[in-house]
Amino acid sequence: MGNFEQGCGDAREQEIKGLLQANRDLQQELEAHRLSEAQLARELVQAELALRVIPSAALSLDLHGRITSWNNKAERVTGYSREEVLGHSCEIFALGPCAQECETFIDDQGNALIGKVCQIKTRDGKVRSVSKNTDLLKDPDGTVTGAVVTFTDITEQLEVELQLRTERDKFRGILSALDQGMHILNRDYVIEYQNEILRRTFGDKIGEKCYEVYKQRDKPCEVCRMHAAIERNEIQRTEEIMSDRRHYEQSYVPFADVDGQTKALILLRDVTEEKMYRAETMRAGQLASIGELAAGVAHEINNPINGIINYAQVLLDDSSQVSMEDEASSPMQREMLGRIIKEGERIAYIVRNLLFFARQREEEAEVVAIEAIIHDSLSLIKHQLQKDGVTIKTDISPDLPSIRVHPQQLQQVFLNLLSNARYALNQRYPGRDPGKKVEIRCQAVENQGRHLVRTQITDYGPGISPELLTRIFEPFFSSKKPGEGTGLGLSISAGLVRDFQGQLRVESEPGSHTTMTVDLPAYAE
Known part of the structure; x- marks a missing residue:
């Protein structure tokens, strides 16, 4: 009996010890859970604070599109306070009703949206353009429970871009309307820009070397006006013949781009016709001088040649009255005199044509x-x-x-x-x-x-x-x-x-x- 009682006492003691250990384990687990909850609470507070102060507007949504968090930047961008939006659908600042499937959670490829540009309506009714990113919220099992959305107001940026595009298009229109070619070269002789006139004349040669395109050379020119303009920081002018065999008057204007790189803007004016007109005018002047000289010479020739023709005609007329003893020589003399008259008349005819050609007349056709x-x-x-x-x-x-x-x-x-x-x-x-x-x-x-x-x-x-x-x-x-x-x-x-x-x-x-x-x-x- 005593041994039985002793055995029961040992069993109770072991049970008590087990209960005490289980209690201690439970207390430790409770403490760990309490610490974990405190840590989680601190992290949530930190996350909430971080969400509020980040430079981008941010909000979180549940699967029904209801707003569960709303940071300070979102308040400033939209004009809606946190109290006005929490628990409400994000359609509150949408321009119109959302699609059946919320694009915040999925795009056409099943991915989260990155850089989506859209428009929102602020509390005072203004329309703003924003760039939106999303990050899906998931539970430990990987199930999507909501989403975090950040967006940046890019209204002013888009307006500036529109102004830049407008100015660029206006600038391009002006360059296209110019009757001069224009291109931009860097220090390595690379063509960085051509206007429409040069593209029509030489083709689109952006990225190619200027000396290859315009001079058909395999190395830079011995005297490079572009480098001279950049090194001296002054406009250089020259006149050259390009690969199309036309004459161009060129102006090399040095400038620095937005990165501080020195380059040259070159204006090309086709002066081929102008040179032709100048040469034609000079040639006309030379012809006029030659014409005056030819006219003077022709007049000097005209008088004696007419005298020669007249004298030969007199001799020819007299040859018919020669004496009988000269009869043998008369046919030969008459033939020679006839040739003199014929050649003289030919000279006179040429002189008349020369005078005609030499005259500079402003008469009508x-x-x-x-x-x-x-x-x-x-x-x-x-x-x-x-x-x-x-x-x-x-x-x-x-x-x-x-x-x-x-x-x-x-x-x-x-x-x-x-x-x-x-x-x-x-x-x-x-x-x-x-x-x-x-x-x-x-x-x-x-x-x-x-x-x-x-x-x-x-x-x-x-x-x-x-x-x-x-x-x-x-x-x-x-x-x-x-x-x-x-x-x-x-x-x-x-x-x-x-x-x-x-x-x-x-x-x-x-x-x-x-x-x-x-x-x-x-x-x-």
């Missing part, structure tokens, strides 16, 4: 026969053609309509075309050759209801390559060797023909021939 102008033009250059062994073949239709032109100017066109034909033939045939010939054909044609007088001058020289053919009428472009041509003849001729309401065209087959066609409107009374 005349109604003339084109065959007469062709004939007069040939008389001035025929000797040079024959001296070079060039055969001239003409095919002029009878009864051609009249044309209304400045005879002297049209003669200048024909002389230029014949001179070019002579040059081409001499290039292909340095000496005499049966193929060394010029053909002149003139006929009446009709084209698109217009009655025209068409003159075609064909030479059988080396022809013109297709790549040169497209540029043949460009001012200052010449296919001749340096020093043998100004590059103005055909451009001036084309301009003169246009002034007559006509057209100058070229057709060529390399190694075969070149045909220049002058179409002029027939004169209708």
Whole structure:
């Protein structure tokens, strides 16, 4: 009995000890839980404080879109106090009803929204633009329980961006309307900007080197005006020929961009036509001087040659009265005198044409026969053609309509075309050759209801390559060797023909021939 009682006492003691230990464990767990709750409370307070003071507007939502927290910045941006919004739907500051599925929690790809730009309505009814980010709230099991939303007022930023875009578009419009090319280069010769004129002329070359694009070089120019402008901090000006073979007046203006990098803004003004007009004016002045000299020389020649012709005619008349003993020599004398008269008359004819060509007249256009102008033009250059062994073949239709032109100017066109034909033939045939010939054909044609007088001058020289053919009428472009041509003849001729309401065209087959066609409107009374 005693052993039983002792056993029961031991069991009770163990039970009591177990209960005491369980109590201690429970007390420890309660204390740990109390500490954890306190820590959590402190963290919640800290999180709430952090949420209130962050520079972005912030709020939290439950799954029904009800606002559960609202920071100070959100109050300032929207005008709504915390008390006014807590527990209410976020639609309180939306512009309109929300979609069925709240975009705060999901986008089209099932991701949280980042950088969503939208508009909200403030308490006083104003509309503000905001950039919105979301972060989903989840429980330990990963179930979404709500969301935290932050948003930044970007209304002023968007307005500034709009103003910048407006100013940029206005600036681009001004640059596009300029009749000058403009580009920006950095110190490494890289093109950073081109306006529309340069893009049309050279193509979009942004990012490429200026010397490659405009000069077709593989290294920078020996004298770089762009670097000179930057180093000296002063505007540099120059005139250059670009890869399109046109003349450009350039101004290099140094400047610093927003990052402080020094660059150059270059303005290009196409002065090709201006140079052509200046050269044409100078050439006209030279022709006027030559004309005055030629007129003086022609007058000096005209008087003695008329005397020679008259004296020869007197001798020819007297030769019919020679005595019988001189009869044997009379035919020879008469033949020689006849040749003197004939050659004298030819000289007199050339002198008259020279005087006509040398005169600078400001008269109105005349109604003339084109065959007469062709004939007069040939008389001035025929000797040079024959001296070079060039055969001239003409095919002029009878009864051609009249044309209304400045005879002297049209003669200048024909002389230029014949001179070019002579040059081409001499290039292909340095000496005499049966193929060394010029053909002149003139006929009446009709084209698109217009009655025209068409003159075609064909030479059988080396022809013109297709790549040169497209540029043949460009001012200052010449296919001749340096020093043998100004590059103005055909451009001036084309301009003169246009002034007559006509057209100058070229057709060529390399190694075969070149045909220049002058179409002029027939004169209708």
